[in-house]
Amino acid sequence: MSRHSATAIGLIAVLLWALLALFTIGTDPVPPFQLNAMTFTLGGTIGLLWVAATNGWSRLRRVPLRVYLFGTLGLFGYHALYFSALRLAPPAEASLIAYLWPLFIVLFSGLLPGERLGLYHVLGALIAFAGAALLIAPDGNGFTGGVGLILAGxxxxxxxxYSVLSRTAGAIPTESVAVFCVLTALLSVPLHLMLEVTQWPQDTTGWGAVLALGIGPVGLAFYVWDIGVKAGDIQLLGVASYAAPLLSTLILVLVGVASTSLTLLTAAALISGGAGLAAYGSALRQRNAPR
Incomplete structure (x- = not known):
């Protein structure tokens, strides 16, 4: 698979994650860790069906145990920290800190073998983060919820x-993500039982939202993201990830949950400009690469 194709596949994850907020709203009143268990069960089942259809069981058996541990900690650890941060800190502030991950991807990628961090990638990431910050920043009253913000960081x-280190495990089959999802679902069950009261979707819309989450943002997204970060342009993927909160906000506007504003238009310009600058940096690097 070419680097360009892998990058394009990885970008599908960004589009799917843009639907995360809409589908999550539809799952109310299901609590976070119960939702995590339900949706990752669906995502893992999709992956296992793919493994069965391609007769990939032998490939999974060759995956080292440490890789399964690493992948499960990545998926489960991220969601456990994210949900806990939103419980202990104001959601907007915690989301802003948590959305430093695309910037960290761009910066950390410079440490990978064969990768070189360019000025355009760094500037693009910073500009795009400024756009994302406009969408989810607090209202000017200052940051509160110290422990929650530490967890968000x-x-x-x-x-x-997880995303950058996945690059070093490029020979590991993407089918292994199915195991990560199943183990993440299993680990979410005891957290749900200890911390939450079980509540089920109240109507067909709620069940449909759970199904959509499991198939898309908490299912297929992790498989295509795995392909992208292992074989694609990881700097460009990192900056392009800032399109997720922008697209998510636009979708909420279209369905009437949020309203358009100057802030939204400014954020759109910053995120698009930052992603464009990073793409230019990637194109420039490929043009100047030795033949």
């Missing part, structure tokens, strides 16, 4: 580290 470090 750890959340950003967890997902960025």
């Amino acid at each position: 750890l959340c950003a470090l967890t997902w960025s580290s």
Whole structure:
């Protein structure tokens, strides 16, 4: 698979994650860890069906145990930290800190063999983060919820580290993500039982939202993201990830949950400009690469 194709596949994850907020709203009143268990069960089942259809069981048996541990900690750790951060800190502030992960991906990628971090990638990431910050920043009353914000920072470090370190495991089959999802679902069950009261979707819309989450943002997204970060342009993927909160907000506007504003238009310009600058940096690097 070419680098360009892998990058394009990875970008599908960004589009799917843009639907995360809409589908999550539809699942109310299901609590977070119960929702995590339900949706990752669906995502893992999709992956296992793919493994069965392609007769990939032998490939899974060759995957080292440490890789399964690493992948499960990545998926489960990110969501456990994220949900805990939103419980202990104001959601907007925690989301802003958690959304440092694309910037960290861009910065950490410079440490990978064969990768070189360019000025355009760094500037693009910073500009795009400014756009994302406009969408989810607090209202000017200052940051509160210290422990929650620390957890949000750890959340950003967890997902960025997982994504970048996945690059070093390029020979590991993407089918292994199915096992990560199943184990993440299993680990979410005891957390749900200890911390939450079980509540089920109240109507067919709620069940449909759970199904959509499991198939898309908490299912297929992790498989295509795995392909992208292992074989694609990881700097460009990192900056392009800032399109997720922008697209998510636009979708909420279209369905009437949110309203358009100057802030939204400014954020759109910053995120698009930052992603464009990073793409230019990637194109420039490929043009100047030795033949």
